[in-house]
Amino acid sequence: MGWLWRRKSKRRMARIVIEGAISGSTRRRVLKALREVQEREFPALLLRIDSPGGTVGDSQEIHAALLRLREKGCKVVASFGNISASGGVYVGVAADSIVSNPGTITGSIGVILRGNNLSELLAKVGVRFETVKSGAYKDILSPDRALSPEERELLQSLIDSSYDQFVGVVAEGRGLDRETVRTFADGRVFSGAQAKDLGLVDELGDEEQARLVAARLADLDEERCRPLTLGKPRKRLLQNLPGSSLLLRLNQLLTTELELSGQPLWMYRP
Template identity: 40%
Template sequence: MNTKRWIAVIAAVVLLGVSIVINSAFAIFQSGFGTGLDEWVAPTEGELAETVIEPGDMNKRIAVLNVEGAIQDTGEAASFFGTTGYNHDLFMEQLEKIKEDDTVKAVMLKVNSPGGGVVESAEIYDKITEIQAETQKPFYVSMGATAASGGYYISAPAEKIYVNEETTTGSIGVIMQLMNYDGLAEKYGVDFVTIKSGPYKDIGSPTRDMTEEEQKILQDMLNQSYESFVDVIEEGRGMTEAEVKAVADGRIMNGRQAVEANLADDFGFEEDVLAALRADFDLGDAEAFEYGASEGLGSLFSMKVKSMFKPDLESEMIAKLLTDYSAPRMMYLYGEN
C-alpha cells in the first residue's frame, strides 16, 4: 500500500473516531439547537420533541412521521462522511409514542426510501398494524420521490397510499448481495485459511465460490421472505396472491403505474394527503405536528468537514468500507446499498 493510501486510511479512522465522539456529545444537546425554536416544544425527560406544522386543536392531533433514507439499523453513530439519515430506534420510539398518546387521532407517514433491511421493515410493519388494531388510528402514506421495496412494505398497511405521478415505487422482492474477491486475492498472492465446525459455517464467504447447495439454502430463505412480502400486500391492499405476484417480480414502476396496479390509491403531495386526512376523519381543526427538532450542530459540523476535506474517490471508498461495512443479509431494497 503506497503512502497516499496509508494517509487515506489513517485519516478515515481518525475522522470516524472524532465523528463518534462529537456526534455523541451533540446528541445530548441537539434538541436545544436549530431553527424554528418558537414552534419547538421542549420535551420533558423521556419524551420526544415536537414541532408544530399547522396549529389547531391540541386535543385531537395529526402526527406526521418521516422515513427518509435506507431503513436500516446500523447501530453506528453518523460519520463526517455522511449525514445522519434514518434512525431506526428513534422511529420505533415515535411509533410507540403515537400508540400511547390519546391526543393523536391520525398519522401521515411520509416515505422517501429505497427500502432496507428485512427485519427493520417487518418491525415497522408490525408496529403500524398493532397501532391500527389497538387504537383504530388511521395511517395515510405520502410517497416522495422513491418509496420502493421496503419503503412499500411499510406503506402497505395504510388506509390510503398517495403518490406523485413520477414517484418510483414497486421493486417488490428480496435481494442478498455477496462479494467474492477470491480471484483478486489469487492475483496478489493472498491465501485464506478457514477453520470451521461445519460445512456451511462460512456460507457466503467472499474468499471462495459458493456451492450449488449453499445457493439453494440462501434461495430458500429469500423465497420465504418474498412470500411474507406478498402476504403483507395481499392483506394491506385487499388483493389476491395472483394480483400481487403479477407485479411482484422486482420491477419498479412510477406513480401512475402504481395506481393502475392498485398499489396506490390516488395522486397528491404532502399537503393533499394532510387535507384528505382532515376531511376523511373530521379533523379539520386538528393540530398537525412532527417529532424531532431541526438539524443540530453535529450535522452542520459534519457538512462543514465534508466540504473542507473533499476526499478523492479512493479515499471515499476506503472510508465507506470502514464506516458502512456489514455482513451480507437479506434486504427489501431497490438500488445500491
C-alpha cells in the same frame, strides 16, 4: 416540562419521516416516534416515506408497529416521496391509505442478497483465508470463494421464503389476492401513476394531499390541523462545514453499505 411531552393530542396530527435506507438506526428512531404517537393519542399519522427500502427485519418491525397503532384507533396515511420502493412499499402498505406523487419511483417488490466473490483478486495479491468452521454452511457468502451449488440452493430457499412473506403482506394490505400481486412483484419498478393502476396506491398527490386525506379519515379540521413532526434524525457534526453535503452523502453511503452487507434486503438497488 415533562407534562408537556405527555399531554394528549386528540385533535392534532403527527408526522414521521422515513428517509434513506431502512436499517437498525431507522427502526429505532421510528419505533420511538410511534410510541410517542400512541402515548399522546394522536388521532392521525402522516407517514412520509422517501426510501429505497432496506433490511427485512427492520421493515417488518416498523410495519407491525404501524398495524398496532391503527388497532388503537389512529388513522395512518402514507405519503410516497421521490422513491418508496421495496421495503418502503412493505412499510407503506401498513397504512389505511397511500398517496403517491405521479412520478414517484415505487414497486421493486422482491428480495436481494448480495455477497462479494474476491477469490481471483485475493489470489493475485497472495492472500488466503484459513477457515475453521462448525458446519458446512457456516462461512456461506465468504468473499474468498464462490458459492457451491448446495449453498446457492439454500440461499434461494431463504430468499423465496422472504419473498412469500412480502407478497402476502402486500396482498393483505392492499386488498389484492396473492396471484395478482405476483404478476407484478418481480422486482420491477413503477411510477406512482402506474402503481395506482395496479392497486398499490390509493390516489395521486403530494404530501399536502396526503395530509388532507389523513384529516378527513380522522375527522379533523382540514384547514387548521397541521402535522407535528416527531422522531427527527439528529443533526450531524459535519452539517455546517463547507462541502458538508457531499461528505454527509459519502458517509451515508458507506454506513449503509456496512449495515446492509450480507443481509437479505427488501431494497431497490439499481
